[in-house]
Amino acid sequence: MKRLYMMMAALVVCITLCAQQYQELWIIGTAVPGGAQKLTKVSDNDFKYAGRLKAGELRVATAKKVGKRTTYLVADAPDANIVNKGIGYTVTTDAKQAAWQVVVTEERYRFHIDTEKKQLRGELFQPWGELFLAGGATEVGWKADGKMLLMKQNLNNPCIWTWEGELKRHPEVEEPGSFKFLGQDRYHPKSIHPYAADTDILKDKRFHTGGADTKWTLSCDGRYRITVDLFNETIEAVLLK
Known part of the structure; x- marks a missing residue:
């Protein structure tokens, strides 16, 4: 009997965990341009939206169209604003309870949904004034205080930055093939x-x-062109030679 209880408990845990492995999530409502948009699945536990939102309400749903099996991620706080430092959510089938608030119409809303922590964190993104490159794979190593490599900001899109130059392993420094990007000439x-x-x-x-201090690394030395889109959180590197 004890073994049966343990198996049932394990089954419940498994079902609970599997329930959070969403294949897709959508936002729908008056705040969403076009009425519905699919979120970007960044990883198994991370869904993201980056773009325009209108003043109004939105609901985070497991399907584009409302149906009997549609579930919603409802905030653990009343009248929760989509711009927040991290609000937990629970799952409901009641669409009336599930609205998140968007106060003003803006072009650069960005929010992430962490399905492991069951939390939504959102912001109105403001372009950074600087972006630097530093690390063991650069000519400056891990030096700070004015020694980092400044990237070039796109004149038409202030969220996009580019840099071109040599990256190679420097065995004499710590983490010789690694590097990262900073929003100021310090860490x-x-x-x-x-x-x-x-x-x-x-x-x-x-x-x-932000978050964990993970770093990029080189698979080969050479001259690179790197483009960073801070708003959409994408980076593209081209090995020129």
Whole structure:
């Protein structure tokens, strides 16, 4: 009997965990341009939206169209604003309870849904004034205080930054093939990082803002052109030679 109870408990845990592995999530409502938009699945536990929202309400749903099996992620706080530092959510089938509030119409809303922590975190993104590159794979190493490599801001889109130059392993320094990007010529407070440590800059275009101090790494030395889109949280590197 005890073994049966243990198996049932394990089954319940398994079902609970599997329920959070959503294949897709949507936002629908008066705040959503076009009425419905699919969120970007960044990883198994991370869904993202980056773009325009209108003043109104939105609901985070498991389907584009409302149906009997549609579930919603409802905030654990009344009248929750989509711009927040992290609000937990629970799952409901009652659409009336599930509205998140968008106060003003703006072009650069961005929010992430962490389905492992069951939390939504959102912001009105403001372009950064600087973006720097530093690390063991650069000519400046890990030096700060004015020694980092300044990237060039796009005149037409202030969220896009580019840099071109040589990256190579420097065996004499710590983490000789690694590097990262900072929003100032020191290590805090703003920085961006790959989702996994030692990510090959040529193979993964994703990054997250802040969080764990993971770094990119080189698969080969050479001259690179790197483009960072801070708003959409994407990075593209081209090995020129």
